[in-house]
Amino acid sequence: MAMEALVVNIQGLSTNAEDLSDLHIILKQAHVSLQAESIRLLPLLDQIDPSVHSLPYLYILEACASAALLKEQASAVVLPTAKFINLCDKEQIQLAPEKFISACRKFSDHVMHLEAPLRGVTPMMAAICKIQSSFRTFNFLASRVSCSLFVVKLP
Numbered sequence: 001m002a003m004e005a006l007v008v009n010i011q012g013l014s015t016n017a018e019d020l021s022d023l024h025i026i027l028k029q030a031h032v033s034l035q036a037e038s039i040r041l042l043p044l045l046d047q048i049d050p051s052v053h054s055l056p057y058l059y060i061l062e063a064c065a066s067a068a069l070l071k072e073q074a075s076a077v078v079l080p081t082a083k084f085i086n087l088c089d090k091e092q093i094q095l096a097p098e099k100f101i102s103a104c105r106k107f108s109d110h111v112m113h114l115e116a117p118l119r120g121v122t123p124m125m126a127a128i129c130k131i132q133s134s135f136r137t138f139n140f141l142a143s144r145v146s147c148s149l150f151v152v153k154l155p
């Protein structure tokens with residue numbers, strides 16, 4: 001699917017709660033294409049409001065972060081990820097909790113790679129609040145926050 005068509009689907013389907021399941025199917029089908037584009041999708045995130053279009057933003061963000069990133073690319077992904085975690089719609093991300101966990105894991109890895117674990121603490125705390133629907137998810141995110149805080153305290 002062409003990225004322009006995907007953006008049109010995103011903007012048309014993610015504003016209506018009844019259309020979210022259709023959009024979720026489209027995003028699942030576009031998964032391989034999104035992964036193939038990875039970091040080249042980063043400019044698409046500027047066209048999508050993470051508070052309104054949380055589910056598609058999550059899919060695109062997860063694809064961007066899935067590539068092996070250089071330090072500069074990791075830095076470029078950290079800010080939109082933190083913004084997304086803080087602004088995303090809880091109901092939309094709970095449609096794809098595994099994607100949200102993956103995006104949070106990669107975010108945590110990126111801030112550690114950038115040697116800036118403190119940048120990850122507040123967004124990861126917000127992530128815990130957004131996805132606290134399952135104990136397994138809560139445990140994973142809480143452990144990442146604890147790890148970040150531990151690294152921050154090291155001399």
